[in-house]
Amino acid sequence: MNKHITFYKFGRNLMKKSARAILILIALCTVRGVQAQDTAPDFMRSTGKIYVVAAVTIVILITLFIYLVILDRKISRLEKRHKNE
Amino acid sequence: MGSVNQPDRNRLAAWKWATMAILLFVFIAGWYVPLNPGIIRVHPDKAVAGDSISLQITGYNSSFTTGDASARAWLRFEGDTVIKAYDVKVIDDRRVDARFYIPSAMPVSRDAYPLSLILDHKTDGSSVLPNALFVTPNPDPVASEEELWYQSGIDEIHEKEGIQYPFRNILAETIRNTYFHVPMWFSMIILFGVSAWYSLKYYRKGNMEDDRRSIAFVKVGLIFGVMGMITGMLWAKFTWNAYWSWDVKQNMSAIALLIYAALMVMRSSVEDDMQKARLSAGYNMFAFMLLIPLLFIIPRMADSLHPGNGGNPAMGGEDLDNTMRMIFYPAVIGWIMLGLWISQLVYRVDNLKETT
Amino acid sequence: MNRIWNLVSTEARIELRERYALTGLLLYVVSASFIVFSIWRQLPAREWGLTFWVIFLFCSLMAALKTFSRESESRYFYYYTLYHPLELFVSKVVYNLGLLLFIFLMLWLVLTVMAGNHFQRPGWFLTTGVMACIGLSFLLTLISSIAIKTQQNASLTSVLALPLMIPILINVLRLTSYSLGASPDENPWNEMSLLTSNISLVAGMSLWLFPYLWRS
Numbered sequence: 001m002n003k004h005i006t007f008y009k010f011g012r013n014l015m016k017k018s019a020r021a022i023l024i025l026i027a028l029c030t031v032r033g034v035q036a037q038d039t040a041p042d043f044m045r046s047t048g049k050i051y052v053v054a055a056v057t058i059v060i061l062i063t064l065f066i067y068l069v070i071l072d073r074k075i076s077r078l079e080k081r082h083k084n085e
Numbered sequence: 086m087g088s089v090n091q092p093d094r095n096r097l098a099a100w101k102w103a104t105m106a107i108l109l110f111v112f113i114a115g116w117y118v119p120l121n122p123g124i125i126r127v128h129p130d131k132a133v134a135g136d137s138i139s140l141q142i143t144g145y146n147s148s149f150t151t152g153d154a155s156a157r158a159w160l161r162f163e164g165d166t167v168i169k170a171y172d173v174k175v176i177d178d179r180r181v182d183a184r185f186y187i188p189s190a191m192p193v194s195r196d197a198y199p200l201s202l203i204l205d206h207k208t209d210g211s212s213v214l215p216n217a218l219f220v221t222p223n224p225d226p227v228a229s230e231e232e233l234w235y236q237s238g239i240d241e242i243h244e245k246e247g248i249q250y251p252f253r254n255i256l257a258e259t260i261r262n263t264y265f266h267v268p269m270w271f272s273m274i275i276l277f278g279v280s281a282w283y284s285l286k287y288y289r290k291g292n293m294e295d296d297r298r299s300i301a302f303v304k305v306g307l308i309f310g311v312m313g314m315i316t317g318m319l320w321a322k323f324t325w326n327a328y329w330s331w332d333v334k335q336n337m338s339a340i341a342l343l344i345y346a347a348l349m350v351m352r353s354s355v356e357d358d359m360q361k362a363r364l365s366a367g368y369n370m371f372a373f374m375l376l377i378p379l380l381f382i383i384p385r386m387a388d389s390l391h392p393g394n395g396g397n398p399a400m401g402g403e404d405l406d407n408t409m410r411m412i413f414y415p416a417v418i419g420w421i422m423l424g425l426w427i428s429q430l431v432y433r434v435d436n437l438k439e440t441t
Numbered sequence: 442m443n444r445i446w447n448l449v450s451t452e453a454r455i456e457l458r459e460r461y462a463l464t465g466l467l468l469y470v471v472s473a474s475f476i477v478f479s480i481w482r483q484l485p486a487r488e489w490g491l492t493f494w495v496i497f498l499f500c501s502l503m504a505a506l507k508t509f510s511r512e513s514e515s516r517y518f519y520y521y522t523l524y525h526p527l528e529l530f531v532s533k534v535v536y537n538l539g540l541l542l543f544i545f546l547m548l549w550l551v552l553t554v555m556a557g558n559h560f561q562r563p564g565w566f567l568t569t570g571v572m573a574c575i576g577l578s579f580l581l582t583l584i585s586s587i588a589i590k591t592q593q594n595a596s597l598t599s600v601l602a603l604p605l606m607i608p609i610l611i612n613v614l615r616l617t618s619y620s621l622g623a624s625p626d627e628n629p630w631n632e633m634s635l636l637t638s639n640i641s642l643v644a645g646m647s648l649w650l651f652p653y654l655w656r657s
Contacts, residue, residue, distance in 0.1 A: 044323050048120065048145055048257035052323045056265050056316040057112075063312045067427070074434050082441060288653060343604040350600055354591040364587050367654045371583065371646050372605065378639055379608050386635075 101426055107419035114412045115264040121245060122147035123252030124214040127202055134198075134223040135189030135230075140170075142181045142204060144212070145257065149175045152207045158183040159239050160200040160218060166192045169237040188233040190226035197221055203239060210245035212252060251406050255324050262320050263405070264412055268420035269313030270338065274380065275421050276306030276428060277345065281373035284366040296362035297439065299369060300352070301432035303345055309424055310342045325390055333387045337379050344372045444524065448532035453539070462507065466540070470500055470547050478555045486559040489552065490617040494610060497548055497573075502599050504540045505581035508533055509589040526652040530582065537578040545570045561622035565629060569616040569636075576609045576640035583647040586654055609643070612636040 044051050126143040142158070149156060158170040158181070170183040181204065191198060202217035250260050280302035287295040317335065318328040329335060348368055355361040384391075405413060456462055473496045478484070484492060520529055549570070560566055581602055588598040612635055619629045 048125075049323050050258040052259045052320060053116075053261045053265070055319050056262050057116075059315050059319065060265055060269075060312050063308065063315070064427075067308055071430060071434060074438070078434065078437055078441070085441075340604050340607050347597075347600045347604060351587070351591060351597055354593055354597060356592070360590055363656070364590060364654060367650045368587055368601065371650055374642060374646050375605055375608060378635075378642070382635065383608065383611060 100422060104419055104422040104426055107415050108423060111264050111412060111416040111419050115261050115416070118408070118412075119249050120146050120258060120260070121212070121249045121252040122206075122209045123212045123254070123257070124202060124204060124217070125257075127214060127217045130217065131219050131221070132187055133221050134187050134191060134226065137184070137186045140183045140185065140202070140218070142183060142202070144179050144181065144204075144209075145252065147206070147209050147212075148178045149181055149206060149209065150178050151209075156181055156183075156204060156206045156209075158185075158205070159203045159237070160185055160187070161203060161239070162192065162198055162200055162234065165238065166234040167237055167239055168233060186233075187220055188230035189223040190228050190231040191220075191222060192231060192234050195222070205239075205242055207243050208245065209243075211242045214254065248408055250409055259320055259324060260409070262316065263409060264416040266313060266316040266320055267413070268417045269309050269316065271417045272421045272424040273306045273309040273313060273338075273341070274376075276302045276309060276424050277341075277373055277376065279425070279428075280306060281370055284369040284373075287362060287366045288370070293358070293362060293439075294436065296366060297435045298432050299366065301435055302428045303348060303369070304431055305424055305428040307342065307345055307349070308427075309420075310338065310345070314338065314342065321390075330390060332391060333384045333389045334391045337384055340379060341376055344376065348372065445528050445532045445535070448524065448529065449535050449539075452532065452536045463543075466500065466504055466544065467547060469503055470496070470544060471551055473499065474548065474551045474555060478552075481556075484552075484556040484559075486621045487618060487623045489556055489559050490614065490621050490623070492556075493548060493552055494614060494617065496552075497544060498603075498606065498610070500544045500548065501541050501577055501581060502602065504544060505537060505578075505585050505602070506595055506598055508537060508582055508585040526655040527648065529655070530586075530648070530651040533582045533586075534578050537582050538574055541574040541578050542571070545574055559621050562620040565620035566617060568633075569613055569620065572633075572636055572640060573609060573613045576636075576643050577606065579640070579644045579647045580605060580609070583651060583654075586651060608639055609636070612639060 044055070123145045124142055125145045128141045128143075129138065132138050140158075154175045156173050156175060158173050159167050160170075161167045168185060168187065170185050172184040174182045176182060183204075198220040199216040200218040200220060202214045203211060204213075205211040253260055280299040283295045283299035283302065286292070287299065317338075321330060321335075322328050348365060351368065352361055352365050355364060474492075477492050477496060481488065481492065549566075581598075584602040584605070585594075585598050588594050588601060591597050612632055615624070615632050616629060616636065618624045619632070
């Protein structure tokens with residue numbers, strides 16, 4: 001029972017933290033957006049736009065990892081059910 | 086996908102090892118191989134005919150000081166109408182100053198003349214900047230100067246040795262995205278195709294396993310489609326200057342995703358399993374057949390920002406050179422195999438969930 | 442053939458008896474075009490075509506929603522024992538085609554009265570409209586036969602049908618702009634053959650799949 005509560009707290013903490021991280025990320029993005037109106041090349045366009053390639057690669061990897069995590073959780077749920085039977 | 090029923094699951098199938106090897110190769114080659122030297126910027130970019138100008142050329146990835154540190158430069162109007170720089174001075178690895186005299190008389194009469202800049206270096210090879218300089222006509226031209234346009238030609242062009250990707254002006258380094266963004270769509274179409282094939286099998290035999298397989302492929306196809314869409318939007322933002330520019334291919338792929346998302350929504354709202362399987366098999370086959378004109382015929386009939394449109398077969402001709410092909414084809418195969426692999430895993434999980 | 446005609450006429454008789462259905466559809470067409478027109482005020486030729494098809498799209502969805510929903514469970518069973526599924530399907534398609542043609546002509550009339558006539562080639566527009574009605578009636582009948590078996594029939598019909606309607610709609614829009622004279626130098630036969638093949642694909646697929654989907 002106790003374990004459950006700590007887990008719950010941990011989860012809530014994690015949620016709060018990730019929410020804050022997302023907020024900061026959004027703020028950063030908007031700042032970037034304002035800066036992008038300058039004539040000088042911004043961060044994403046610097047060094048031959050190599051960071052676009054980096055972003056694309058990261059997006060693919062992150063999506064795949066998220067999917068992996070979902071799959072992993074599905075399997076552990078199955079395992080639990082299997083054990084109970 | 087015969088390996089699903091193999092009794093010996095402890096050893097990873099050879100094609101899965103191959104997938105990893107291919108994708109590793111794609112990632113390494115896609116990131117490691119350098120870009121051809123190119124020209125990013127020219128200053129000034131406007132001139133009046135009859136001017137004698139000094140162009141400051143900024144190179145990308147270039148090393149102008151190597152060799153004898155000399156280069157040649159031309160401004161080209163159309164075809165053979167070329168003027169050569171009378172003096173080219175290399176300042177450092179990234180900068181070159183070229184002096185041109187632009188004749189006051191032009192070969193044809195127009196409001197403005199876009200000139201392309203061509204730079205040739207012994208070790209760096211040649212590079213081109215289209216529409217580098219806009220020339221406005223001189224109010225009182227000297228007719229005899231028209232001949233200057235035909236006096237020199239572009240000759241003895243060098244090529245850089247070694248393996249590198251071509252430098253395209255707006256694309257620059259993002260040409261590497263060809264190995265990451267484009268195969269997403271190929272994989273999506275293949276996965277949806279395989280899914281339709283299993284739907285057909287379900288239609289014929291009524292085996293619930295085939296239904297689960299077909300849905301696993303749809304799920305992973307959707308993931309690949311979403312990845313293709315996000316990466317495409319990112320790429321478009323920094324090359325076409327908008328996340329979404331209502332390009333035909335963008336629209337068609339969005340519609341394809343909508344169709345299959347609708348399939349998943351429909352499945353979740355039917356309770357009876359047999360009914361669910363039958364409806365989704367029918368809809369899946371119907372949707373895939375309608376997808377064929379959507380993805381392959383309509384984009385070719387309209388103008389598009391994507392390469393390979395307006396009647397051309399996709400990914401042919403100038404858009405891919407031989408070096409890129411050597412990595413692009415493995416990339417397509419590798420990503421498709423990864424998609425098949427993941428869908429197999431999803432199928433196996435779903436199957437366990439239903440049967441145990 | 443006779444049996445199909447029987448079904449269609451029964452369907453039509455029921456529809457006419459419950460007069461609110463048809464008048465409701467008519468009212469929907471008029472009020473939708475009135476709202477759109479009061480927003481636009483003045484419709485140039487190109488926008489006329491676009492508005493026409495947007496309104497038509499939603500009206501046809503409205504009409505198709507009722508394809509199977511009017512029947513009770515027992516009537517299904519009755520049909521199932523009495524008629525071959527293809528006969529049922531074809532009769533529904535014919536009936537829906539009638540409805541869509543009715544919407545098409547009404548909408549044309551209403552929009553012409555409200556926003557003026559912009560056509561340079563009305564014959565082409567009529568052919569396009571008839572073709573679109575044929576294709577959409579096949580598609581919508583099949584989709585509503587799928588959606589009726591799910592829990593949320595109304596929203597699923599549009600969710601399933603809208604993305605599938607787009608290929609037909611794109612062709613139809615191009616042909617409409619041709620008949621409006623908005624893109625005069627295009628070759629309409631090319632577009633028309635594409636539309637025809639698209640519609641025959643839809644028709645063939647739905648004729649093949651309906652008997653399978655109908656079993657339950």
